[in-house]
Amino acid sequence: MSRSIDLAVIPGDGIGQEVVAQGLKVLNAVLPQDVKLETKEYDLGAQRWHRTGDTLPDAELEALKNHDAILLGAIGDPSVPSGVLERGLLLKLRFAFDHFINLRPSKLFPNTATPLAGRPDIDFVVVREGTEGPYTGNGGSLRTGTPAEVATEVSVNTAYGVERVVRDAFERAAARPRKKLTLVHKNNVLVYAGHLWKNTFDRIAAEYPQVSTDYLHVDAATIFFVTQPERFDVIVTDNLFGDILTDLAAAVTGGIGLAASGNINPTGAFPSMFEPVHGSAPDIAGQGKADPTATILSVALLLRHLGYDTEAARIEDAVSADLAERDGGTARTTDEIGDALAVRVAS
Amino acid sequence: MSRSIDLAVIPGDGIGQEVVAQGLKVLNAVLPQDVKLETKEYDLGAQRWHRTGDTLPDAELEALKNHDAILLGAIGDPSVPSGVLERGLLLKLRFAFDHFINLRPSKLFPNTATPLAGRPDIDFVVVREGTEGPYTGNGGSLRTGTPAEVATEVSVNTAYGVERVVRDAFERAAARPRKKLTLVHKNNVLVYAGHLWKNTFDRIAAEYPQVSTDYLHVDAATIFFVTQPERFDVIVTDNLFGDILTDLAAAVTGGIGLAASGNINPTGAFPSMFEPVHGSAPDIAGQGKADPTATILSVALLLRHLGYDTEAARIEDAVSADLAERDGGTARTTDEIGDALAVRVAS
Ligand SMILES: CC(C)[C@H](C(=O)O)[C@@H](O)C(=O)O
């Protein structure tokens, strides 16, 4: 195992700065003495775009390639037209670095506020495809702005892309105690893509007889997310369905203040990127109100990806213990939560 | 107002038969003596397909055109390959009859089981586009079944199609007490379609200064559906997002046993079609276990569409009163629920 980590940091916009600072604080606290951590900050996001018009210049994309991993805070600001930073920066990174596994665990930690009555036992992980589907930017518009406009969005799905994410999901399911994998799609309407996903899933399932499998349409899946979330173990799904389902999953497991994610390229050909599921929340930026836990849990995913399993588990246990002791009465600042977790992981 | 109703009935598969029977029972009970109700049943669905290979032959499509409206139970059976009946029958009807308004109200009735803690005050309606988006069947697959397969799904959006549904939604919002309309899309990623939807929405908003407006990405919308559903009044969205959101809406408002829908062509050029949001539930078919309330509420939407507002309201009030008095202890049969509601609307 490499005993040094060369980390690229993209704080980004809004609360991104604040939560990333806490993520780094906890990362520093959890790493053993002999692991050398180097970080390099990249100034990307809304401010940079306003200043220079750049979203992600080639030179920086090249430079980012040389790091072991990337920690990202949040991207987006209402002052920037919708889509500019999402497509020009965030999705550009996911596509350029072929992050075909968008890993999003959902766990209802003790003592957290879920909108669901009865506090079901939730502990699943969504393996969201990250490089295909309707996210490819394939589409266009004709006669834009006229009454005769036609705008299209093309969902692109390849056997290559579907197989690798489905295979990864089976591996993850096989490694978990419950060994259950659910495919979510909409193959009764999106018959071409649905056929490819379902056939690939069924074919690979034969190689994993120990994994029990299930199929749900995406609309039905949202029902089970609120009525029976305990039924899920691992879910594999396409890029757009995964986007929708993981926000819902975050909502039922205590909110997006706790939802972590990893944009992973398991081949190691490019650095993987870890980020909270939440956005830049400009309304509360700079006020010390943001919950850095999602970023800190994303750091745990980052550590596990780099082979530091013990340290990853220490962070997750610390979050669990911290949440169990949080009392609803006094809201802690971003910094205070970071401090508390840094203390816990160090001891 | 015409004092006769010529209704086409498509019971369909599974519990479709049972719930439609109760819908007709309540319809008969609520109609004033002088309104002549004629019904004609169409044998369409899984059994017909197995027998003849037909999903919806042209002659029947032509015949259906001549009715005032269509009442549909449920379509689909595991013995039929996924997509055959959905595309060949249900969606074929929606497209052939240009049902561009897919109207789906969500209301948390008293005394119903919601998975949400705190029983928020939910009363909104989703205006789902019904004839475009990823539902057009536009797409295909290349090198099918090989490791080099590419499968695409094209979301088609036109200014014509988007404008008419957005306009309808503004009309509905303007007619409601809260006068609030939320557009749901994903315009930070689906930039071409998103741009068309958002621009159309903003342009038409200027004609309705009395309606307050809001925009949410679909992923964020699912969060608010569970954390703050009371914030919604009218929602307008595309075909696929509407499909997903209305199942989630049904789940948080007491389950799909209560969710009604109308596939509406407001121009009157073709008959509109009313159906419960739920599917054919083959696992409980024929056992008298299905809740016919969603179908009965769909009959209310049908009556309102045909101008029988008083009768529609009588059904809705009856359902509300019936639910308020339902006691969790004794489960009633499909028939008993239909009987109870028929008695209430008649008195
Ligand atoms: C910001 C946006 C492009 C992004 C996505 O849609 O993937 C976000 O919603 C997410 O889930 O990471």
Ligand SMILES: CC(C)[C@H](C(=O)O)[C@@H](O)C(=O)O
């Ligand atoms: C059965 C299916 C084609 C249909 C849809 O996707 O529209 C259903 O889910 C619905 O919501 O009416």
